[in-house]
Amino acid sequence: MSHFKHYQDERPSGGAKVGKATLFQSDRLLLGLNTLSSGVEQRVHTHQDEDKFYHVLEGQGEFTVGTETRRAGPGETVLAPAGVPHGVRNPEEPDLILLMGMAPSP
Amino acid sequence: MSHFKHYQDERPSGGAKVGKATLFQSDRLLLGLNTLSSGVEQRVHTHQDEDKFYHVLEGQGEFTVGTETRRAGPGETVLAPAGVPHGVRNPEEPDLILLMGMAPSP
Numbered sequence: 576m577s578h579f580k581h582y583q584d585e586r587p588s589g590g591a592k593v594g595k596a597t598l599f600q601s602d603r604l605l606l607g608l609n610t611l612s613s614g615v616e617q618r619v620h621t622h623q624d625e626d627k628f629y630h631v632l633e634g635q636g637e638f639t640v641g642t643e644t645r646r647a648g649p650g651e652t653v654l655a656p657a658g659v660p661h662g663v664r665n666p667e668e669p670d671l672i673l674l675m676g677m678a679p680s681p
Numbered sequence: 682m683s684h685f686k687h688y689q690d691e692r693p694s695g696g697a698k699v700g701k702a703t704l705f706q707s708d709r710l711l712l713g714l715n716t717l718s719s720g721v722e723q724r725v726h727t728h729q730d731e732d733k734f735y736h737v738l739e740g741q742g743e744f745t746v747g748t749e750t751r752r753a754g755p756g757e758t759v760l761a762p763a764g765v766p767h768g769v770r771n772p773e774e775p776d777l778i779l780l781m782g783m784a785p786s787p
Contacts (some may be wrong), residue, residue, distance in 0.1 A: 576760070577760075578746035578747065578749060578759060578760045578761065578765075579744070579746075579749075579751055579753055579757060579758075579759055579760075580757065580758050580760070581756050581757045581758075582756050582757075582758065583756060598734075598758055598760065599732070599734065599760045599762070601732050601762060601763070603731070603732045603763070603784040603785060604732040604734075604782070604784035606734055606758070606760070606782075625709070626705070626707050626709045626710040628704075628705065628710075628712055628782075630736070630780060632756070638685070640684035640685075641684065643684060643685075645685055647685055650687050650688050650689060650738070651685060651686065651687045651688075652685075652686050652687075652688065652704055652712070652780070653684060653685055654682070654683075654684045654685075654686070654704065654705045654712070655684065656705070656707060657707070657709070659684075674736060674758070674780075676712070676734075676782055676784075678709040678710035678782075678784035678785065679709060679784065679785070
């Protein structure tokens, strides 16, 4: 495997569903990229045994974590510890591109 | 805890050593920020049981992973699976700012 990956080379396409690409996966860690085109939503869901984070690379998202919904843009990290409901929606152009990590790997 | 953190609000100071700040920590995951001022190095080391990644937010670093040494800048992710030696040096101004993750937490 290559140990060096630029998100602009690896970013998945958007579309009607969340685009997903894997940067790294082991039992311990899943690291990937998500692309959400305008209007696309990842519905609120919960991972009981995995901690998850999103780090916004491009665009703006409306993130829900627990009971809080907030807009976040480039440079922001959104933390969803195990057991905490979370989801994200891209309300508008351009594409929302996220670095996403889960530990352990689901 | 806050579930939303912008790296510019959390970034550690640089200086003679690697500046470190924690964004999130559980048994499963350590997510943090590292700041390396010009000339500062994190020597090559190995985590036997943890996968690690760096994602470059600002600046340029000379990263070593395994037998490869390469420069990486903003938008690049550097992957150091468990057992693979890795380190990073900032050869020049400005500060190098990294999002860093380890799973499980060391």
